[in-house]
Amino acid sequence: MPDGAPAAPRAIWSGTLTFGLVSIPVELFTARRSTRVPLRMLAADGTPLRRVYVCPSEEREIESEEIVRGYEVERDHYVLVSDEELEAVMPEQSRDIHLRRFVPRDRLPIAAFRRSYYLVPGGQSQRAYAVLAATMDRGGYAGIATFVMRGKEYLVAILAEDGILRAETLRFPDEVRSPDDVGLAEPPKKPSAAAVRRMEKAVARLSSDEIPLAPFEDELSEAISSLAEEKLARGEDVVEYEAAEPEEEEEALEPPDLAQLLKQRLASGEPDGDRPRRRKKRAA
Amino acid sequence: MTLGSVEVPVRLYTAVEDRAVHFRLLHERDHVPVKQRMVHPETGEEVPREEVRRGVEVESGRFVVLSEEELAALEPAPDRTIEVLAFVEPERIAPPWYDRPYWVGPDGADEDYAALALAIGRSGRVGIARWTMRKRRYVGALRSEGPWLMLTTLHHLGEVIPRDALGPAPKVSIDPLEAQLADQLVSVLAVNELDLDAYRDEHRERVLALVEAKARGKAPKLERPAPKPAVASLADSLRESLEAARRHVA
Numbered sequence: 103m104p105d106g107a108p109a110a111p112r113a114i115w116s117g118t119l120t121f122g123l124v125s126i127p128v129e130l131f132t133a134r135r136s137t138r139v140p141l142r143m144l145a146a147d148g149t150p151l152r153r154v155y156v157c158p159s160e161e162r163e164i165e166s167e168e169i170v171r172g173y174e175v176e177r178d179h180y181v182l183v184s185d186e187e188l189e190a191v192m193p194e195q196s197r198d199i200h201l202r203r204f205v206p207r208d209r210l211p212i213a214a215f216r217r218s219y220y221l222v223p224g225g226q227s228q229r230a231y232a233v234l235a236a237t238m239d240r241g242g243y244a245g246i247a248t249f250v251m252r253g254k255e256y257l258v259a260i261l262a263e264d265g266i267l268r269a270e271t272l273r274f275p276d277e278v279r280s281p282d283d284v285g286l287a288e289p290p291k292k293p294s295a296a297a298v299r300r301m302e303k304a305v306a307r308l309s310s311d312e313i314p315l316a317p318f319e320d321e322l323s324e325a326i327s328s329l330a331e332e333k334l335a336r337g338e339d340v341v342e343y344e345a346a347e348p349e350e351e352e353e354a355l356e357p358p359d360l361a362q363l364l365k366q367r368l369a370s371g372e373p374d375g376d377r378p379r380r381r382k383k384r385a386a
Numbered sequence: 387m388t389l390g391s392v393e394v395p396v397r398l399y400t401a402v403e404d405r406a407v408h409f410r411l412l413h414e415r416d417h418v419p420v421k422q423r424m425v426h427p428e429t430g431e432e433v434p435r436e437e438v439r440r441g442v443e444v445e446s447g448r449f450v451v452l453s454e455e456e457l458a459a460l461e462p463a464p465d466r467t468i469e470v471l472a473f474v475e476p477e478r479i480a481p482p483w484y485d486r487p488y489w490v491g492p493d494g495a496d497e498d499y500a501a502l503a504l505a506i507g508r509s510g511r512v513g514i515a516r517w518t519m520r521k522r523r524y525v526g527a528l529r530s531e532g533p534w535l536m537l538t539t540l541h542h543l544g545e546v547i548p549r550d551a552l553g554p555a556p557k558v559s560i561d562p563l564e565a566q567l568a569d570q571l572v573s574v575l576a577v578n579e580l581d582l583d584a585y586r587d588e589h590r591e592r593v594l595a596l597v598e599a600k601a602r603g604k605a606p607k608l609e610r611p612a613p614k615p616a617v618a619s620l621a622d623s624l625r626e627s628l629e630a631a632r633r634h635v636a
Binding site for chain 2: 121122123124132133134135136137139140141142143144145146148149150151152153154155156157158159160163164168169170171172173174175180181182183187188191192201202203204205206209210211212213214215218220228229230232233234235236237238240241243246248250254255257259261263264265266268270272273274275276277278279281283284285286290291292293294297298300301302304305306307308309310311312313314315317318319320321322323325326327329330331333334338339340341342343344360361364365
């Protein structure tokens, strides 16, 4: 990757966590990063290709101003929906995560977990943040709420882990299929004691205190990287091109220095001088 | 599915249902869905799919081209085994590691399947399994859900920023009164059983209502709820919240 400096972490959402009448300004940072090696599409001369939109009936490239959004109501029949219309049905409380319900955290269904974000206190909210995190840690509770991010509504579980709050977005119940939904309607018949004993032995033999780490390696990405490195060392199939403008959209492979940011934000009430600017609120 | 020398024939069923409202991009003039093409940025000429090469950017402006044959050679060999490697305590796997859930169903040998689901349930443990699916290697967590088994793919190392990587949270002095009020407020708002069915994606429902109204030729009703206010001192706020919550529950 170009230049190894860790990317400054960028908040994906900023808003307010409300707990009763207490408001805690927070920012969300993703707890994930991609390890996939991006494969770019290139022309025969090695130039990265550009993606364009083409109208199939006119066979010509069209600009983004000429493109509208359509919802297919029946085959080849679309209802046009404008940005303004979509924005108008976007909820206004998009800046709040309102904690009105708590459950023991072991009651959260595993199948619902979607994505994970760390919550970092913004402004002068360190104390309220610490009080909430300590309370949730003590009781083993998760808070449940809905909120809006990037124009979509999310169901979220707020969890505390050693003084730091995390938001786990959850699939809505209608987004998770039951065994019945996938055609597994008949529960298996009662197994014989001998069969159960055999399986219990098999499980016991594999019981371990440690998680085996080997299967967690991203073998394919590693193999792609090392093949590219080997070919680079041999000078084989290396192509260069004049970068017209740097690609902004590629994800940084270096982890953002979230630890540093958290330390600063949690330690003092003073807003840090070079903290990343909050991104402008999108017109709701 | 193999557990050491024990084999149980199974099938996987995706447990995720895509409910997102999908839009197509249309050409405004004739309402025909647009197509995506890859073109050479200088000439603007389309590059047909069979001529597209793929490369890894090793430095800015420098690619190493990998041929289709080379990429295909790196793909894992097709394999129809889900290999369970270990059973660990469930707390060892934190939520950020979970990705996509699959139901595991029996594929013949129903009794062995039922016995395995029962045995895993009784152990209270979670299996760590690996398998190959759609030309990729996966690692997953195998757990029992009632009489069934569920296998959830897990993220690879490096894809998750674990809590440990963030270091200890700095010490903030907490007023015992505030801590007590916060504990009380949480316990008033707490329930033992989670009723997720009470939550709906209202935003998605509004978007669907919008497109359906338009499809019937009606003017869409555009509405949105109002925002809420903010407040003062932490202890006072917690106390007021507690009283309000108690009144609400009573």
